[in-house]
Structure formats: structure tokens, C-alpha cells
Amino acid sequence: MQLARDDAERAARPGHQDGAVLPLAVDLRGVRKSFGSVQAVRGVALTVGSGEVMAFLGPNGAGKTSTIDMILGLSRPDAGAVEVYGMAPRQAVRKGLVSAVMQTGGLLKDLTVAETVEYTARLFAVSRPAAEVLERAGITAIADRSVGKCSGGEQQRLRFAMALIPDPQLLILDEPTQGMDVEGRRSFWTAIREDAALGRTIIFATHYLEEADAYADRIVLIAKGQIVADGTAAEVKDLASGRTIRATWPGADEAALRAIPGVDSVEVRGDTVLIHSGDTDAVARQLLTQTPAHDLEITSRGLEDAFIALTSDGATGPAASDGATGPADGPVGESPASQSPAGESPASESLAAT
Amino acid sequence: MTAQSALAAALERKPPPAGGFSPAIVRLEVRRLLRNRRTMVLALVLPVLFFWGFGLNSSYVHERVGHGNLSAVEMISIALYGAVSATATCGAMVSIERTAGWSRQLRVTPLSPAAYVVIKMLTSLVLAAGAVAAVYLVGAVTHKVSMPADLWVITGLCVWIGSLLFAAFGLFTGYLLPSENVTQVIGLVLTLCAFAGGLLIPFSQFSPDLQTFARFTPLYGLSQLVHYPLVGGTLQWGWILNLAVWLAIFVVGAVWSLRRDTARV
Numbered sequence: 265m266q267l268a269r270d271d272a273e274r275a276a277r278p279g280h281q282d283g284a285v286l287p288l289a290v291d292l293r294g295v296r297k298s299f300g301s302v303q304a305v306r307g308v309a310l311t312v313g314s315g316e317v318m319a320f321l322g323p324n325g326a327g328k329t330s331t332i333d334m335i336l337g338l339s340r341p342d343a344g345a346v347e348v349y350g351m352a353p354r355q356a357v358r359k360g361l362v363s364a365v366m367q368t369g370g371l372l373k374d375l376t377v378a379e380t381v382e383y384t385a386r387l388f389a390v391s392r393p394a395a396e397v398l399e400r401a402g403i404t405a406i407a408d409r410s411v412g413k414c415s416g417g418e419q420q421r422l423r424f425a426m427a428l429i430p431d432p433q434l435l436i437l438d439e440p441t442q443g444m445d446v447e448g449r450r451s452f453w454t455a456i457r458e459d460a461a462l463g464r465t466i467i468f469a470t471h472y473l474e475e476a477d478a479y480a481d482r483i484v485l486i487a488k489g490q491i492v493a494d495g496t497a498a499e500v501k502d503l504a505s506g507r508t509i510r511a512t513w514p515g516a517d518e519a520a521l522r523a524i525p526g527v528d529s530v531e532v533r534g535d536t537v538l539i540h541s542g543d544t545d546a547v548a549r550q551l552l553t554q555t556p557a558h559d560l561e562i563t564s565r566g567l568e569d570a571f572i573a574l575t576s577d578g579a580t581g582p583a584a585s586d587g588a589t590g591p592a593d594g595p596v597g598e599s600p601a602s603q604s605p606a607g608e609s610p611a612s613e614s615l616a617a618t
Numbered sequence: 619m620t621a622q623s624a625l626a627a628a629l630e631r632k633p634p635p636a637g638g639f640s641p642a643i644v645r646l647e648v649r650r651l652l653r654n655r656r657t658m659v660l661a662l663v664l665p666v667l668f669f670w671g672f673g674l675n676s677s678y679v680h681e682r683v684g685h686g687n688l689s690a691v692e693m694i695s696i697a698l699y700g701a702v703s704a705t706a707t708c709g710a711m712v713s714i715e716r717t718a719g720w721s722r723q724l725r726v727t728p729l730s731p732a733a734y735v736v737i738k739m740l741t742s743l744v745l746a747a748g749a750v751a752a753v754y755l756v757g758a759v760t761h762k763v764s765m766p767a768d769l770w771v772i773t774g775l776c777v778w779i780g781s782l783l784f785a786a787f788g789l790f791t792g793y794l795l796p797s798e799n800v801t802q803v804i805g806l807v808l809t810l811c812a813f814a815g816g817l818l819i820p821f822s823q824f825s826p827d828l829q830t831f832a833r834f835t836p837l838y839g840l841s842q843l844v845h846y847p848l849v850g851g852t853l854q855w856g857w858i859l860n861l862a863v864w865l866a867i868f869v870v871g872a873v874w875s876l877r878r879d880t881a882r883v
Contacts, residue, residue, distance in 0.1 A: 286625055314625055336726050349629060358633035358728040366726075369719025374650050386642045387727040389634035426723075433628050463624070 287350030295344035304330040306489035319480030327489040328469040360430030373412030401425035417448035437468035513557040637730030665700030684849040686765035695817035700749030701781030708742035709788025786868035793875030
């Protein structure tokens with residue numbers, strides 16, 4: 265699990281891809297933003313390379329939308345710097361390099377689907393043909409329908425079609441599937457995934473864990489305005505898929521327990537010991553053969569638990585790294601599938617963390 | 619084309635000229651207006667009916683005023699009523715669009731705020747032109763309005779451009795009542811103002827007390843000013859003061875509302 269990259273690492277990073285020097289898609293440095301007395305974003309440093317599909321994961325009110333607003337140039341940071349493709353966010357928007365699918369609203373009910381796309385297309389210097397974006401968003405069949413008569417899912421696909429119009433290099437989706445049913449969410453993500461395969465950089469905010477797991481090749485966890493974890497989906501899964509062994513051992517030798525290979529943490533509660541480990545089989549074998557511990561109980565610790573642990577009130581700032589490396593060191597833009605085989609997630613239900 | 623060369627090419631893109639303004643957007647905005655039945659009734663149908671009902675009776679036709687007759691005065695009055703209804707409705711649409719998040723959506727496009735304002739002003743002017751034209755057309759075909767040809771053009775233009783000031787009224791009202799029903803409220807308020815300001819029933823027929831009251835109502839100043847080319851006489855500072863004070867109230871109110879909802883947008 266890579267956490268809170270330091271500056272040296274960042275300096276080494278800006279994309280040398282295929283020999284060409286290209287700017288980072290997003291570069292946030294020490295970004296802070298307050299609304300009145302509420303500190304929404306408290307010192308966020310984040311870089312996103314071209315071709316990455318990044319999930320911005322966190323409970324409601326964690327600072328996801330505030331951060332995204334600054335990346336889109338909708339608001340300015342109180343402190344720190346925000347650059348998109350090496351330029352001011354607003355300039356990147358004006359050039360059609362960045363577009364976004366907003367949470368809700370943002371549509372005119374008295375236009376048809378096709379007219380809304382035409383309206384948006386007229387605002388950009390260069391735009392993809394309306395028929396093409398409607399097709400890719402899967403709404404060709406409802407092109408003549410009035411926006412006010414579209415379902416929530418159809419409206420979201422329309423927002424997606426609008427976002428595709430400038431053929432943006434970076435597509436930002438803020439809670440794109442909020443309020444959609446399971447089927448709507450699945451087909452929406454199918455459309456996004458097909459689009460991501462073409463090499464577009466995608467940042468999406470969500471509080472659905474399984475969406476981040478299934479569609480992102482990098483997950484950034486944000487809580488209380490700070491990044492608390494940053495790694496590939498696989499690394500998050502590694503962190504989360506550890507298990508807890510509960511055993512009875514009166515007068516347990518805590519130091520000996522910690523010395524067992526593969527033990528991540530140890531907690532002694534009276535006669536009971538709780539051991540968290542990524543390889544509980546080996547630890548259990550050791551416990552049963554080398555120590556007086558008995559009554560073993562092994563339970564899996566879900567992704568959800570890890571998420572809550574990292575984002576709850578008890579969690580403090582950026583946590584310590586467990587030694588795994590982040591995506592910065594690997595090739596940028598690896599397919600999510602290579603890192604997180606589908607269907608392996610221990611926590612497949614949604615995490616509405618509020 | 620690889621993703622890298624696509625990015626390199628994309629970085630060379632230019633922002634659109636004129637802040638994203640294009641006549642096609644104005645056309646789409648006008649199409650939206652034409653689709654809105656309430657707006658059409660308020661800006662075009664009601665004024666024509668009022669003019670037919672109030673302005674063309676024989677006593678008005680035969681009463682001379684300035685360079686024309688009282689029917690000409692009424693034509694200008696009611697054209698102004700229609701035109702301010704048009705611009706106020708367009709102004710209210712802006713606040714409704716902001717509340718609905720459309721402005722936020724536009725802000726992730728290259729459209730500049732100035733281009734947006736120009737688009738909205740032109741759209742208002744198209745509808746206001748329709749309102750003026752409809753009433754003037756009725757005046758022309760019924761042959762009851764007497765006014766020199768150049769004054770038809772001059773008063774028409776004064777009403778048309780002057781009505782734009784009431785976009786600020788719509789903007790403010792739209793913020794106070796951000797709902798689809800704001801059109802009816804604007805219609806009602808403007809109709810009352812039109813009565814009080816002497817637009818539907820000629821100001822000259824008011825009792826002295828009523829005339830004093832009318833001088834403080836929002837449409838009075840603008841109405842007197844646009845009638846001036848026809849009626850003549852002395853230009854009164856009170857008209858300009860009335861217009862300036864009400865305009866200031868609307869603009870300050872609109873700016874205040876705009877500031878208040880900036881956090882949301």
C-alpha cells in the first residue's frame with residue numbers, strides 16, 4: 265500500500281512515456297480548501313498520469329467533490345497549486361482537454377437529448393459528431409426524447425454523452441451512479457469501461473467500494489479532507505483481505521506473537537489474543553504447534569472494514585506504508601483487469617459510509 | 619494513433635473563439651422559449667389581446683396626443699408590457715437554470731461568463747422583438763393607430779431596447795422564487811405594474827391621486843420615456859429617477875442573490 269507520495273518520488277514521475285515528455289493529467293500540491301469554518305480539503309497532494317483510471321473513494325463529505333471542483337476549475341484552492349496537463353484547470357477546460365459528468369442536475373428539461381448534445385457541441389472549438397457520442401453513451405434510441413421525460417439512468421448517460429463531446433483527454437465523473445439501480449449502474453460502467461479501453465484518463469469519485477474495485481487501476485482513499493491511502497486495486501485488496509485470528513492464551517507472550525512471520529498486528533485482551541495477518545494459515549500452524557494458544561477462530565476482515573478503519577474518526581492522517589509499492593513505480597495505465605481479477609472482492613456490497 | 623500522440627495533439631488545441639459564443643446557441647435558446655407555452659402567452663398572446671380589447675376603441679382613436687392618437691400611445695404601452703414580460707421571463711430562466719445546476723454544467727465547457735450573458739441578452743431581445751412586432755402588427759392592420767411612419771420605428775426601437783432593463787427584474791424574481799411557476803408570478807406582477815403605471819389604461823385617464831401613486835411604480839419611468847418621441851413636451855427627471863431607482867433595486871437584488879448562491883454553483 266503506497267501512501268502519500270513524497271516529493272522526490274513525484275519529481276521522478278512525470279510521464280516519460282514512449283520517449284515523449286508529457287505533462288501529468290493532474291497535479292495537486294498541498295491543496296487546501298475551506299468553506300467557512302469547515303476544512304473540506306486539508307493538504308492534498310496527488311498526481312495522476314495519462315491513461316490511469318483512478319477511483320476517488322471516500323465517505324460523503326470526505327472532500328471528494330471539493331477536490332474535483334478544484335481540478336475542474338469550478339473553485340480555487342485557498343492554498344496550494346492545481347495543474348491539469350501542466351496548465352490552469354480553466355484553461356484545460358477551455359481547450360476541451362477535460363470534461364466531467366456531474367452528480368445531479370445540470371440538464372435543461374425543455375431540450376431533447378439530441379438538442380442538449382448539439383448545444384454542448386456548439387460550445388467547443390472541436391467536437392465529436394453528435395451521432396457518435398450518442399451511440400457511445402447508448403442513447404441513440406432516445407435522441408428525440410425530451411430530457412424531462414428521461415429516467416435518471418438515461419439522464420446520466422446523456423451527461424456522459426455531453427462529457428464525450430470534446431473528446432477529452434481526462435474525464436472526471438463525480439458520483440456517476442448515485443441513485444441508479446443495479447442494472448443501470450452495471451450498463452453505465454460497461455460504457456465507461458469501453459471508453460477507458462481507448463486510453464482516456466479517468467477519475468471517478470464514488471462511495472461504492474465495488475465500483476472502485478472493479479473499474480479502477482488505482483484507488484485513492486480520502487477521509488476528512490486528506491488522502492489516507494493510495495494504491496492499486498490489488499493492493500487495497502491485499503490490505504483488506506487479511507484475516508484475524510482469535511485465540512485463547514492466558515498470559516500470552518506478546519513479543520513472541522509479534523515475532524511470528526506474517527503477523528501484522530497483535531492485540532491482547534485478557535486471556536484472548538487477536539492477531540491480524542495476511543497469511544493466517546501459517547500463523548495458525550505456528551500457534552497450534554509452538555505455543556499454548558487454543559480455541560482458534562479465523563475470520564476474514566472485509567474491504568469494508570479496512571475502508572472504515574482508514575476513513576473513520578479514529579484513523580489519523582496518512583497511515584504508514586506496509587512496504588508495497590504504488591502505481592507510480594509500475595507502467596502507467598496498466599489494465600485494471602491485470603491487477604484486480606474481477607469477482608475476487610471480499611466486499612461486494614455497497615459501502616454507503618454515512 | 620497512440621494515446622501519447624493523441625495527448626500531444628490535444629495539448630495543441632485552441633479554445634473556441636468569442637468565449638464559445640455562437641449564433642447556433644441563440645437559435646437553440648429561442649427554440650426553448652418558443653416551446654414554453656406560458657412564456658408565449660405572457661409575451662405575445664396577452665399583449666395582443668389587451669391591445670385589441672383596450673387600445674382600439676373609438677374614443678382612443680379620435681383623441682389626439684402629441685404627434686398621434688391615444689391608440690398610438692396604447693400601442694406603445696402594451697408593446698412595452700409585452701416586451702418587458704419577455705425579457706423578465708428570460709431573466710428568470712437564468713436564475714432557474716443556475717438553481718438547476720445548468721450553469722455549473724456550462725462552467726465545465728469553454729463558454730465564458732461574458733458570452734453567456736450575451737447569449738441570454740440576445741435571446742431576450744429576440745423574444746422582446748416578437749412581442750413588439752406582434753402588437754405593432756395589430757396596430758398596423760387595424761388602421762386605427764395614427765402616428766408618423768418614423769415614429770413607428772423610433773418608438774418600436776425604444777420599447778425594444780428599453781425592455782432589456784427588465785431582465786434584471788426577472789433575474790431577481792427568479793432567485794426569489796426558483797420554480798417553473800415563476801413565469802406566472804412575473805406575469806401577474808408585471809400586469810399589476812402595467813395597470814398601475816398607466817400602460818393598460820392610459821395614464822391621462824387616472825385620477826390625480828392615482829397619478830401620484832403611479833409615479834412610484836416600476837414601469838412608470840420607462841413607459842414615459844418610450845412614449846416621449848410620440849407625446850413630446852418636457853422630458854422629466856422624475857421619469858429617469860423612477861427608472862434608475864427601480865433598476866438599482868433589481869440589479870442589487872439580483873447581484874445579492876447571485877452572491878448568495880455562488881457557493882452552490
